[in-house]
Amino acid sequence: MPQRVRPQRETPGETPSPGLLSLATAVPEHVLHQPDVAATMHRFFSEIFSRSETMAGIFASTGIRKRHAARPLDWYLEPRGWSERTAVYMEAGGDLFVEVANRALTLAGCSAGDVDSVVFVSSSGIATPSLDAVVHSRMGFRADIERVPVFGLGCAGGVTGLAIASRLAQARPGSTVLMVTVELSSLAFRLDRPDKAHLISTALFGDGAAACVLRTGERGIALVEGAGEHLWPDTLGIMGWSIDPVGFGVILEPNVPSFAATNLKPAVTGILGRMGLAPEDVGRFVCHPGGTKVVAAIERAFGLDQGSLDHERGVLADFGNMSAPTVLFILERAIAHGLPERAALVTMGPGFTASCLSLAQAA
Known part of the structure; x- marks a missing residue:
């Protein structure tokens, strides 16, 4: 990219x-x-x-x-x-x-x-x-x-x-x-x-x-440049839990991949813009995979070559969708392979919400 x-x-x-x-x-x-x-x-x-x-x-x-x-x-x-x-x-x-x-x-x-x-x-x-x-x-x-x-x-x-x-x-x-x-x-x-x-x-x-x-005060692996969120109005029914006497019940709309393909990039562009950045400034997107269809939708949304989100597919294959920790499993693999000058972590979750965080090389 x-x-x-x-x-x-x-x-x-x-x-x-x-x-x-x-x-x-x-x-x-x-x-x-x-x-x-x-x-x-x-x-x-x-x-x-x-x-x-x-x-x-x-x-x-x-x-x-x-x-x-x-x-x-x-x-x-x-x-x-x-x-x-x-x-x-x-x-x-x-x-x-x-x-x-x-x-x-x-x-x-x-x-x-x-x-x-x-x-x-x-x-x-x-x-x-x-x-x-x-x-x-x-x-x-x-x-x-x-x-x-x-x-x-x-x-x-x-x-x-x-x-x-x-x-x-x-x-x-x-x-x-x-x-x-x-x-x-x-x-x-x-x-x-x-x-x-x-x-x-x-x-x-x-x-x-x-x-x-x-x-x-310490540079470590990377520096956190900034972060932000975007919540889409009237989207509470896309993902979440219902609660009944037995336990949590899954709320999951089947249109999450198409929603991501259409709406994710504008939201992330806005979040990055508030940091003074643009998607073109990002050397690697580190994304919560959701499922294989969501991974493919994210690649389309950001204009990435098919297969670019390789660590996402690898973590999904080895561990499934673990919800919140998943993106950090992917970041761990990205770090092991060498982070670019800037990486952006991107996830979507109940709300329906996109969350984005920018990491810059520490060296």
């Missing part, structure tokens, strides 16, 4: 951009191989799949080979209510939090006692107090740590959470900010809701976690 790279601008007296010091990812131990899930769902919902050729091929068309889940496949085949789902969210979610947070802190060369603020992002379970408090003693956080739990952002949460963490770091130069996102989307698998949205979710969603450490 042609670039028109503009240098990062800092006026005298302006607080420098926060540095991304580390990024870590983690997944639960249980692996769901896509053929096994497909065979199980076809057995349970044989009538539905037999009536629809499109639905019959949904598992094969996702581009997913395997996913990770908080529990083995058989666990999801029994009726589960809020209490059981929440218990798993607390236990498995807490374990993932501790694992991925400690990994990110180690990579950043600091400890939990150094953390001044923790931003915790999750939309796949409900816990009060939130998991950052539940694991406080296990982590070894200080008593005066600032906790910022964020709920309801869905797939957009990874980018928006990172943006919130970067603003906290920038507001208090020298402070250490930890951002953690944990999603156990598999807990929304519902055998009592055999509608299209729920069956598609069984083909797409997996569990995972990611964590980042940020600090202003």
Whole structure:
């Protein structure tokens, strides 16, 4: 992609951009191989799949080979209510939090006692107090740590959470900010809701976690130049959760790929414009994949060659759609392959909302 790279601008007296010091990812131990899930769902919902050729091929068309889940496949085949789902969210979610947070802190060369603020992002379970408090003693956080739990952002949460963490770091130069996102989307698998949205979710969603450490005054892996969001009016029904006595219910409109192809670039262009940037200034878009159709739609929207979003397809194949952490798994691969002078993280989530964050090379 042609670039028109503009240098990062800092006026005298302006607080420098926060540095991304580390990024870590983690997944639960249980692996769901896509053929096994497909065979199980076809057995349970044989009538539905037999009536629809499109639905019959949904598992094969996702581009997913395997996913990770908080529990083995058989666990999801029994009726589960809020209490059981929440218990798993607390236990498995807490374990993932501790694992991925400690990994990110180690990579950043600091400890939990150094953390001044923790931003915790999750939309796949409900816990009060939130998991950052539940694991406080296990982590070894200080008593005066600032906790910022964020709920309801869905797939957009990874980018928006990172943006919130970067603003906290920038507001208090020298402070250490930890951002953690944990999603156990598999807990929304519902055998009592055999509608299209729920069956598609069984083909797409997996569990995972990611964590980042940020600090202003250190360059780290990259610098956070800025971030923003765009919410489209009257789009609440595109994506989200419904809530009933059994648990979360999936709200997922089938037109997300076409919506992205038409609306995403103008929204991202506006967000970048508020930073003094344009899409042409971005060397690599790092995008939440959603599914293979969404990846292709994003490539069309930004005029990218087909196959350009290779890390997106690779993460989708290996882990499925993990909601908020997914884009950070993709960023991890992009970092390993070498970031360009500027990268833009792009996600869409409930609202319906686009979130975008710009990263500049630290060197």
